[in-house]
Amino acid sequence: MRIVVVAFILALAFVLPDRANAAGDETPPLPNIDWSFEGPFGSFDRNALRRGFKVYQEVCSACHALQFLHYRNLSQTGGPEFSEAEVKAIASNYTVQDGPDEFGDMFDRPALPRDKFISPFPNPQAARAANGGALPPDLSLIVNARPNGANYLHALLTSYEQTPPADLEIGDGQYYNPVMSGALIAMAPPLVDDIVEYSDNTPATVDNMSRDVTAFLAWAANPHMEQRKRIGFQVMIYLVILAGLLFFATKKLWRGRKWQQPE
Amino acid sequence: MSENNHSSSYTPRSALAKWIDKRLPLPRAIHDNFSSFPTPVNLNFWWTFGGILTVCLLIQIVTGIVLAMHYTPNSEHAFASVQHIMRDVNYGWLIRYVHANGSSMFFLAVYVHIFRGLYYGSYKAPRELLWMVGVVIYLLMMATAFMGYVLPWGQMSFWGATVITNLFSSIPLVGDEIVSWLWGGFAVGNPTLNRFFALHYLLPFVIVGVVLLHVWSLHVSGNGNPTGTDVRKIDKETVPFHPYYTVKDSFVIVMFLLLFAYFVFFHPNLLGHPDNYIEANPLVTPAHIVPEWYLLPFYAILRAIPSKLGGVIVMFGALGVLLLLPWLDTSKIRSARFRPLYRPFFFVFLLVCLGLGWLGAQPAEGGYVIAARLLTFYYFAHFFVVLPVLGYVEKPKMPISIEESLKSKTMKGQS
Ligand code: HEC
Ligand code: HEM
Numbered sequence: 001m002r003i004v005v006v007a008f009i010l011a012l013a014f015v016l017p018d019r020a021n022a023a024g025d026e027t028p029p030l031p032n033i034d035w036s037f038e039g040p041f042g043s044f045d046r047n048a049l050r051r052g053f054k055v056y057q058e059v060c061s062a063c064h065a066l067q068f069l070h071y072r073n074l075s076q077t078g079g080p081e082f083s084e085a086e087v088k089a090i091a092s093n094y095t096v097q098d099g100p101d102e103f104g105d106m107f108d109r110p111a112l113p114r115d116k117f118i119s120p121f122p123n124p125q126a127a128r129a130a131n132g133g134a135l136p137p138d139l140s141l142i143v144n145a146r147p148n149g150a151n152y153l154h155a156l157l158t159s160y161e162q163t164p165p166a167d168l169e170i171g172d173g174q175y176y177n178p179v180m181s182g183a184l185i186a187m188a189p190p191l192v193d194d195i196v197e198y199s200d201n202t203p204a205t206v207d208n209m210s211r212d213v214t215a216f217l218a219w220a221a222n223p224h225m226e227q228r229k230r231i232g233f234q235v236m237i238y239l240v241i242l243a244g245l246l247f248f249a250t251k252k253l254w255r256g257r258k259w260q261q262p263e
Numbered sequence: 264m265s266e267n268n269h270s271s272s273y274t275p276r277s278a279l280a281k282w283i284d285k286r287l288p289l290p291r292a293i294h295d296n297f298s299s300f301p302t303p304v305n306l307n308f309w310w311t312f313g314g315i316l317t318v319c320l321l322i323q324i325v326t327g328i329v330l331a332m333h334y335t336p337n338s339e340h341a342f343a344s345v346q347h348i349m350r351d352v353n354y355g356w357l358i359r360y361v362h363a364n365g366s367s368m369f370f371l372a373v374y375v376h377i378f379r380g381l382y383y384g385s386y387k388a389p390r391e392l393l394w395m396v397g398v399v400i401y402l403l404m405m406a407t408a409f410m411g412y413v414l415p416w417g418q419m420s421f422w423g424a425t426v427i428t429n430l431f432s433s434i435p436l437v438g439d440e441i442v443s444w445l446w447g448g449f450a451v452g453n454p455t456l457n458r459f460f461a462l463h464y465l466l467p468f469v470i471v472g473v474v475l476l477h478v479w480s481l482h483v484s485g486n487g488n489p490t491g492t493d494v495r496k497i498d499k500e501t502v503p504f505h506p507y508y509t510v511k512d513s514f515v516i517v518m519f520l521l522l523f524a525y526f527v528f529f530h531p532n533l534l535g536h537p538d539n540y541i542e543a544n545p546l547v548t549p550a551h552i553v554p555e556w557y558l559l560p561f562y563a564i565l566r567a568i569p570s571k572l573g574g575v576i577v578m579f580g581a582l583g584v585l586l587l588l589p590w591l592d593t594s595k596i597r598s599a600r601f602r603p604l605y606r607p608f609f610f611v612f613l614l615v616c617l618g619l620g621w622l623g624a625q626p627a628e629g630g631y632v633i634a635a636r637l638l639t640f641y642y643f644a645h646f647f648v649v650l651p652v653l654g655y656v657e658k659p660k661m662p663i664s665i666e667e668s669l670k671s672k673t674m675k676g677q678s
Contacts, residue, residue: 040529067343068343068346068350073350137541140346141346141540141541144532144537144540145537145538145540145541146537147537149537181550221540223350224349224350224356228356228357228360228528228531229528229529231357231528232524232527232528232529233528235524235528236521236524236525236528239517239520239521239524240521242517243514243517243518243521246510246513246514246517247514249510249514250510250511250514253506253507253510253511254507254511257304257502257507
């Protein structure tokens, strides 16, 4: 009978086409970066998150919103952990519309830590109009919204330099980027060396900025990751101990029961 | 609920207990069904999954009710409200990840439970209705999970709902009317989300009711066991459910929870689809629309058939055939242990189901479709050809009693 099973598996192998050919994805495999936040023990590198926030703030936020973040999140544990005073200062750079006041008028005021991140555009239409018809997606969840998100994002931001294949037609406002599906993207290369001035001694190369902003966006998508893993360990340890106790309880309870049964 | 030639051993101890027992003998029913209930001594690992399933259902209901307190069933706000749960509600991320992964764990358990039934012939007389009630639970679970997956209102929620509801348009004459009736409009939209939420809240409680029928039926016929033979000597071949199985099952349940916790805390999004982190957008169709993993085998069957109506019929047929199973299997022997031909066919069938699941995740083109057709054909052949014929051609081994099985175990020195 084993033969039947083996024959069956072999038959399947013949019928099935090679996965890589059939899926129709020509995008190259993504380089695998050793992220500090990966794995069961992984955590965010605070300094990388702070630098990454700076990159987002000074570059990406010109086009991309972070609609699910509040300024107060920047000081919460497990994130960039800016001080409350720093967060207040960051927020006060932005203006929000509030109101109505007692006369029924709307008014502008500086943003507070409790406010949501200010979006660059009032609506998707305005965003498209400013970007040649292409919509810059919200980045709050981008790392979760792409397979292998962190590696994808880093590869996307660092793959502009390559020369396009000769037969590729590149339209107006399009850029060659082999990581993007279709290899064309409507986002101009956002990073160039030293576009951001880092306050620590990290050189502001495209590669470093890309890593930092990726780490920041990975946190933005999973703000409770550190807490989750920490609680996870406590839960696993508790369950292992409980399982051990129940294992011995079962052994003790059943001892003799099975063996003594038949005469 | 106290048949199974096992007379009640409950003795009310206090005056109050006696008073209650005369009026509403619920404590007696609980004692007889979940404490003193005679259970075969030789149940193995695969018999713990009923308990695991009960735990899964309770976890889904408790986490679901908490989610519902914070969730907004409106197409404008649903996606953001799930992010509100994930970011701002205290331990909201935990509740949601437990609920989302809980659904996968629930299906993992139900598949083990179903294949246990297939291997040990648990569907045979006198347990036909017990099996059929189980199939109903499985159908209700699929409906519940499908509607639950729509609630976060991501791209896969929206497009999955569109693809599946659209299936009904293949019904001749009234198909289109039925689909717009299901949608409450001319496309999947806010009314669809609202009714799916209402039903997703309701169905788990219907499942609880059907599970009670399942357990009732179980306690009429009694548990099966790996030998497939009936209990002959209550005193030698059974033990009271409590403490023997309450403790043993608890151990396996905790092992299962370890696996569960591993997903929740360390890979909470592994079983989900990245596209569901993009808000639903009726104008952008995802490259590949795939359902959750536990529905993939049926999705493969659906797409294997060239006609839409045909695909729908065959897909529902693949589920419906499970209801006929007790009569399609012509062998009198229950356990595959004593069926030298059925045993390998069981494993082939298991592989076929896994293969269909894998194919459900591949694009519906070329060799994949051919493979899906072959496997779909085999799926039905298993029920309509293999099982009926085996009963006649197979020479089963002589099944041994529970008592004898214990003896042979003792001799071999296994535990
Ligand atoms: C000048 C405006 C602009 C700036 C600045 C900008 N982007 Fe974009 N971005 C866009 C546009 C427009 C698109 C849509 C591209 C398309 O659909 O082809 C886009 C798309 C993206 C995507 C989605 C790619 C995909 O898989 O669909 C990511 C991720 C992204 N940008 C990240 C960033 C990051 C990180 C930064 C900052 C370092 C940044 N962008 C800066 C305009 C911008
Ligand atoms: C049979 C039991 C159940 C199953 C199999 C099930 C399955 C699911 C699934 C697959 C999702 C989508 C998860 C996601 O991706 O976020 C979901 C979401 C949801 N479920 Fe359930 N569920 C069950 C019971 C319940 C109950 C009893 C309730 C409430 C009383 C409930 C309330 C919710 C809510 C509010 C959501 C949306 C929030 C979210 O998506 O996280 N569920 N369910």
